[in-house]
Amino acid sequence: MSFKSDNCGPAHPAIMQALNDANQGFAPSYGADDLTAKVEAKLREVFEAPEASIHLVATGTAANALALSTLTQPWQTIFCTPLAHIHTDECHAPEFYTGGAKLSLVGDDDKMTPDALQAAIEGWPLGDVHCSQRGPVALTQVTEMGRVYSLDELSALSQTAARYDLPVHLDGARFANALAALGCTPAEMTWKAGIDAVSFGGTKNGCLGVEAVIFFNPEKAWEFELRRKRAAHLFSKHRFLAAQMLGYLTDDLWLTMARDANAKAARLADGLRSVPDCHFLAEPQANMIFATLPRATHQRLMTGGAHYGLNQGPLEGGAADEPLAMRLVCDWSISDDAIDHFVALAMGD
Amino acid sequence: MSFKSDNCGPAHPAIMQALNDANQGFAPSYGADDLTAKVEAKLREVFEAPEASIHLVATGTAANALALSTLTQPWQTIFCTPLAHIHTDECHAPEFYTGGAKLSLVGDDDKMTPDALQAAIEGWPLGDVHCSQRGPVALTQVTEMGRVYSLDELSALSQTAARYDLPVHLDGARFANALAALGCTPAEMTWKAGIDAVSFGGTKNGCLGVEAVIFFNPEKAWEFELRRKRAAHLFSKHRFLAAQMLGYLTDDLWLTMARDANAKAARLADGLRSVPDCHFLAEPQANMIFATLPRATHQRLMTGGAHYGLNQGPLEGGAADEPLAMRLVCDWSISDDAIDHFVALAMGD
Amino acid sequence: MSFKSDNCGPAHPAIMQALNDANQGFAPSYGADDLTAKVEAKLREVFEAPEASIHLVATGTAANALALSTLTQPWQTIFCTPLAHIHTDECHAPEFYTGGAKLSLVGDDDKMTPDALQAAIEGWPLGDVHCSQRGPVALTQVTEMGRVYSLDELSALSQTAARYDLPVHLDGARFANALAALGCTPAEMTWKAGIDAVSFGGTKNGCLGVEAVIFFNPEKAWEFELRRKRAAHLFSKHRFLAAQMLGYLTDDLWLTMARDANAKAARLADGLRSVPDCHFLAEPQANMIFATLPRATHQRLMTGGAHYGLNQGPLEGGAADEPLAMRLVCDWSISDDAIDHFVALAMGD
């Protein structure tokens, strides 16, 4: 019963198989292999973006930090929400990779609004050498609270950015889950909505460790290659990144897993709606649930073997009925039994 | 017939198996899993270093840059040879990770001598605020020309460093091949010889992509953890790094593969000694051969299907008897047939 | 009638004289001259801090960025207010000098409170490798809104920092004005109140361009020297920095000028209290006034030859009675006539 994170689950067998299949004989190193060429072609097809530049790395933080540093001068500020992963969970990777850019926090929520974005941009006056200079807008889809921007919301934000001539980056660590939730195409959720660059996640959705950085305008492709090598993120046995991503994309495995994970989270959310004193902090739209439960319920769950993140603590001490917030994440591999058992425990059955 | 690099070959089946075995159910992320604990214990045992801090990353450049940046202040200089991988092949990763440290080139060869090291150190006067400040000594074992420092040579260099109170880092991308060549213990080739930190390579010797950074004095372990996360080199599904390294160390697989690779290179070197106008640039000691062949011989080899690095060029044009330098690398998987075929082609048989 | 900034005014004649006096014959460079030794001794005496390390630079941003970078690791966060000069007016100098540290904004005002500070510190959990690590607390005295922390307020903030083992830096660009306002000793406003390092400003208070960085614990003095040289802020003809600072400190000139500037600002504030629809945004305590006036009054002032900063605009268009915020700064050189003329213009006389 692990709802701790979608990076605690196993890789999908088909991806493991792709990895094993790739392990035959010699292959050119550093991305000159056939599988890498194939995965680049496949991603361009998936995104309907024949010009896009594609670059594989092994971690989501690397994808974000490398993509953003390619779009940001050191004296510019990146606009993101206060809950953005790049702000709260990457130990200054964006600041390190950009050489000292600043993150300006927009609004006070996981979702940015055009008005809040405009206010934040205007907060740094143009042409003033003393200030942060305006830089890219960084969005997360699925957001850090499990919500999903609609295509209209994405477009409104990117139009605001475009009015100030600022590029837009999308942290898609859970890109597939968002796509499954919206039921649209990858192109619609990215370049057709004004997104310039994407961190296209594989790790959380059934891979071992692979992410693709995609720039729809490839003019900085060589700079990105240099940044990746300089940051030590260019794999010598690159075929093992490519194989994972290729397995991920083959036969829409990535979408199947994302739909499964979302469906599991929906089943879990449905169950929780019947649990006494369970309150959702955000309406679940993809594969994450943020909700509160009374301390006593948490104690019963944890004693019963459930694993998940408790955002407020401590578990021990305090009133039995004090509401404590939790995060529950479903990956492709979680079973219906585990979900039902969790709900039953929460119900006190 | 690929002698291009030991990062072009496949992973060893036992390591693939270890990876497959690790892919069961849920496991804590970011290194809190059981396999990571096991691999750390195993490496401490292998190195007879119960206090050592152990950190896994996926690339050799990451291992080097993170290890060196932990030992180097931005205003210090790292002492290395002009052929050092950190100088010639890492696209400024050391400079980036250290925040602007300088590499001072010692001697003009792949192997450093104590005298050359001392001269380089004294080249930067002590206590002068205008100069580079003296920092760590960085050695590579196996060297970039395929040679191996003897234990006495390592000790003499580390004693020179110690006289100036400077730490010593060992780039062990081919650590196992050097160890197999020397027939000593890991402890003897590292901390007993005065080495403070090691990049312990797995990738080139049969893994998919894993290296261990080892500090024999663990006082900077937490700083290293922060540096690794900040550089985006902390894997979420960390068990997949640990599994590779554990498979690598189990039943001395790492040493078996290294001995095999060295033996293959010896077989190849023996064959080349009979090839007309073949001249070794360095006496082969591990799994790499640097030698010259006439242009016409290279043309025959390449036409015949051989893959390897030509350090001087171009292959086309120029005199048929002009000597051109090549690098030949053997990994665990190369076959005797491939070697014999290569030699036969070179002989013109 | 310039109330634009205290960096628009002239240097005091006595400081100019000190500069001229220093321009005799040869003197050792890079701070090895006699004047530098004298000014260091003098500052140690002024601060009753015989162990302090003292370092001169030419700009306030250099003083802040160098001092903070000496106290901050790249993965740490600096706690400051959203109005802090280091956040709003230094074009990422702190981020650049620290190698990518983050500024965490405390509260929503120019003055930090212990509660807001504690909440911000606790916002970054201890021992989590993914997060910003807790770093120094950065205060500004006089604040960016012209207010002055009392000694009790400073102590309460530094005690909060001390509970988390965090150092405290004081941006004293207007140190003298604050000291004059409080009527205490330099020691009381710094180390006796728990301050670890100070940017002691001279430029805004009658010098040409000189600031002293003071560390009460000198253990990082050599690191600071290296940081200063590396950042190109070590002057070769260092006597010209020292001479200014020595002239500044001689016969309490610095305090005399600060008291004069504060008195001028008080006279101006008194006058403004009679001006219709003038509202103070913060109670003036030193030499800066933040207030609103109707647009029409601003138009009359500017037409009449007044120079000052209008924080909201534009001046043209909009309703005549719309309140617009302004900043008025007095330096030692402003005349009573200028002040009275300004007030008369504002009154519409």
Place this chain on the structure above:
Amino acid sequence: MSFKSDNCGPAHPAIMQALNDANQGFAPSYGADDLTAKVEAKLREVFEAPEASIHLVATGTAANALALSTLTQPWQTIFCTPLAHIHTDECHAPEFYTGGAKLSLVGDDDKMTPDALQAAIEGWPLGDVHCSQRGPVALTQVTEMGRVYSLDELSALSQTAARYDLPVHLDGARFANALAALGCTPAEMTWKAGIDAVSFGGTKNGCLGVEAVIFFNPEKAWEFELRRKRAAHLFSKHRFLAAQMLGYLTDDLWLTMARDANAKAARLADGLRSVPDCHFLAEPQANMIFATLPRATHQRLMTGGAHYGLNQGPLEGGAADEPLAMRLVCDWSISDDAIDHFVALAMGD
């Protein structure tokens, strides 16, 4: 008798006067003052470069580091000699400001040759992501050994750089001395000879502390402004930088002082030619002399009150006739008497 450095001497009285004259009333800060506009116009006139962008800073290291960082990507290498000030005397300022660029050392002398430059450039292959990428060529005029590149030498070097599409920077800490030695125009020694950017020194030649960075192509002017502010080198009371530089340029004072300094050095060199066992290490061409004298002669000089740099030591101990290298620098203010006295002491008169 100080021949230690041209940064030990006093500022010229006319420059002091200009500084005093500038200290009248209020002036806009941060370079918006009239004097700054005047000095920019004057420098454009002096360099016959009406489009050039001009930026003042206070130290030579700041001029070099800011200029070079504007021309260099972090993954590029700067080509300079092993004696270059930017390599030996700036405590990694170039590495810091560029965010980790590397300095590739060309030749083994103070003067670069086109052949050595070409070899160094070709040492880093084009289009290889693992290597340093080729960046700007950095020359010093007067060189660090007191020699002067002829116009033909400069052009040959810049033509080599241009063949690889690399920009050229000139460290002109002693620009005026070189110009006086060559008897050419500033334009001839810079843009007409293919130089793209100059650090135009004032400090060593009679100013207190001011240098101008000049870009003949102004397309990166705004980036430079941001870099300067971010590095804390933008002066608030900017008129005091401008006043120095304006005084320096008025009535050709800069050239007069440089010619005087060169003439003094020539007088000193002439005297030294008669001193027993004095050997020049480089033929003096401007205001610096590098030569050896026997230890006993040095002892006599120092005992007699001479101040100068001894590049090898120690002075005490060792054979009386052992040759030790010295550096002698003349500035505008050194007297003929001091020179003659020095020579007489060296002669043992």
